[in-house]
Each structure stands twice: as structure tokens, then as C-alpha cells.
Amino acid sequence: MSKRIEVNSLDIYYGKFKAVEDVSMVIEPRSVTAFIGPSGCGKSTFIRSLNRMHEAIRGAYVTGEVLVDGQNLYAPSTDPVDVRRQIGMVFQRPNPFPTMSIYDNVIAGYKLNARRMKKSVADEKVEKALQGANLWNEVKDRLSESGSSLSGGQQQRLCIARAIAVEPEVLLMDEPCSALDPISTLAIEDLIQELKEQYTIVIVTHNMQQAARVSDRTAFFNIAGTGKPGKLIEMDSTDVMFSTPKVQATNDYISGRFG
Template identity: 75%
Template sequence: MAQRIDVKDLNIYYGDFRAVADVEMSVEPRSVTAFIGPSGCGKSTFLRTLNRMHEVIPGARVEGRVEIDGVDLYAPDVDPVAVRRQIGMVFQRPNPFPTMSIADNVLAGVRLNNRRISKGDAQDLVEQSLRGANLWNEVKDRLDRPGSGLSGGQQQRLCIARAIAVKPQVLLMDEPCSALDPISTLAIEDLISELKADYTIVIVTHNMQQAARVSDRTAFFNLAGQGQPGKLVEVDDTSVIFSAPREQATEDYISGRFG
């Protein structure tokens, strides 16, 4: 199910402003790739281009290619809705639909895609997705209760269950633990490690220790100065980035000298 992503000569714009310049990199299947770098360097902007969420912002556009197994996601004949179905996204703050039950939250994406599903299949999918998000045992007796009644960490895992229910090939996570306590953060990190067996995962994080713990590869982004576009400085195995990076800017950032 998981697939490789190849980014070629990608430039990202908000109107006339180039926010991210000249990104070339690959994301390996069935692995976790972490994006790190100081605030404002374009990590989250770049992440949103990987499932065409960037272009929902008025005036936003990209130049270049984002390919999944050789298919350019920005080709004229590619449906952006189909791309977002294939590449799921989990946001910084948990965002379950407050008026929906836990079960209906899991099924929301499936129903949004107009997939007809029998009651029995829906029940199976809810259980399968919640098990996949390590949440089933905690909520199986209250599936008809509002998702907003869960704790923050449980809500984030519910959002992950909702994302995997539509059976994507890639999961994008934009600082998924930034609003969570340490115990909930550990639960999400453990879940990420389990999910990479089935998915290609890309995570944006400001937490260096988290990047070191959960990712197989790490990409460091930086910007030369105010008003300058963000750039990919280097990408490598996480062990290399944190022990012997090629670029001095990477060394300075991970050692806490700036950012």
C-alpha cells in the first residue's frame, strides 16, 4: 500500500512570494521522514504540497513535480480530491467533528467520498481503524458518544483513525504532538512506529528528540533571512543528520545554536 514520493525542482508560492525554493528529495515507502528547521522555513508549507492542500489557499501555487510511483500529482488530468484521499493528513491540533460520535468521526472521510457502505462493513471499518490507531480498547464501549469528549491524546488518535479509514497510501502529520502532554505524545510516537509498517509517513516536528526517536530519515529546512524563501539544506538517514551532518547550519540547529 505504501508508496514512494519523489519531489523534483519544487517551488512554492503565495501569490508572487516564493515561500520555498528548489526542493529535490525522495521519501521512501514504509518509513518515517521528519522535517525539521526553524519557524517560518517552509516545512509545513512544503508538507501541504504533498497532498495538494497548499492550493486551497487563494493565490497559492506550485511549480515543479511531486510524483508518487512516477505519477505527477500536479498533472492537469489528476483530481486533487483523489490525491487527498490517497495521501491523508493529521493536523497540529486534534480536530474531531464535535457534533459527531466517535464512530461517525471515523467514518466521516469514507462518507465524504460518497462510498456506500453497509452497516456491518461500517462497524468492521470503525473497529479496524480504531485498532489501527491503538484506540479501540479505550473507546469500544462508548462509540456513540461525541468524539469531542475524549482527551487530547485520544482525540488525536481518533483523527489518525479517521485518516486511515479511507485507506490512504501516505500519512502526513503536521506537528501532531505539539498540543499534547508527554504521555499522549509517547502514545502517538509509538503509534507512528507501528503505522510505518503499512504507510509512508512524513512528520513535521520542532522537537529534535522526537525526530530522533520516530524517524528513519530527516530533512533539515532553513532560510537565509527574513523575506527569503525556505530551502532544503540536507536530507539523510536520521542517525547521520544527528551525529555527522554535512552542513554546518544543520549542526548548529540540532545543537541548539540557533532556531
């Protein structure tokens, strides 16, 4: 199910402003890749470019390539809706649809795509997704209740269930634990380790300990100054990045000397 992502010479623009410059990297399937770096260096912009979510902002565009198993996501013939279907995203703050039940939140992706299915099939998909998000046992008797009735950590796992219900191949997570308490954060981190058996996972985090705990590879982004584009400084296995990075700026950031 998971996919290999190859990024070649990617520049990301918002109108005339270049937000991210010349990023090239490979993200391996069935792995967790963490993006770290100071605020404003383009991490979230870059991760949103991996499923063309940044295009929701007027005037945003890219140059370069994002290849998923060799398919260029930015080819003229590629439908952005199809891209977002195969590359799911979980955002910084839990965002269940407040007017929908837990059940309807999970199945929302199918309804938004006007995909009809038998009730028995929908029930099966909801249970499978909630089990995949380690939430089923907590909510199986509450499926008709509002998604917003859950705790913050449960809401975030509900959003993960919603993302994986449509069976994507890649799962992007933009600071998924920043609004959560330590116990809920641990639950999400444990879940990430389980999900990487099936998915390619990319996570943005400001928590160095979290990056060290959950990721196989880490990419450090930085920015030269206000108004300058963010750049990928280096990328390596997480063990190497946190012990013997090649660039002094990476070592300074990880050790807390700046950022």
C-alpha cells in the first residue's frame, strides 16, 4: 500500500514570494520521516506540497517534481483530488466535523466523493479505520455521538481514522501532537509506529524528542533570514542526525543552541 516519494528541485511559491527553495529528497515506503527546523522555515509549506494541499491558497504553485512511485503529482494530467485521496493529511489541531457523528466523521471521505455503499460495507470500513487508529474500543458504543464530544487526543485519532478510511498510500502529519497532553501524545506516537507497517508517513514536529522517538529518517530545514526561502539543510537516518550531523547548523538546532 505504501509508496516511495522522490522530490526533485522543488521550489514553492505564494505569488511572487518563494517560500521554499530547491528541495530534493527521497522518502522511503513503510517508514517515518520527520521534518524539523525553526518556525517559518517552510516545513509545513513543504509537507502540504506533497499532496497539493498548498494549492488551496490562491496564487500558490510549485516548480520541480514530486514523484510517487514514478508518477509526477504535478503533471498536467494529474487530478489534485486524486492526489489528496492517495495521500492523506492530519493537521496540527484535531478537526473533526462538529455537526457529524463519530461514525459519519470516519466515512466522510467516501460521502464527499459521492461514493455510495451498502450499510454493511460502511460499517465494516468504519470499524476497520477506528481499529487502525486504536480508537474502536473507546468509541464503539458511542458512534452516534458528535465527534467533538471526544477528548483532544481521541479527536486527533478520529481524524487519523478519517484519513486512513479512504485507504491512502501516504499519510502526512503536520505537528499532530502540538495541541495534545503527554499521554495523548504517547498514544499518537505509538499509533505512528503501528501505521508505518502499512503507510509511508511524513511528520512535521518541533519536538526533538518526538522526532528521535518516532522517525527513521530526519530532514532539517532552515531559513537564512526574514523574507528568505526555507531550504533543506541535510537529511539522514535519525540516529546519524541526532548524533553526528554533517552540518553545524543542524547540530546547533538539535542541541538547542538556536531555534
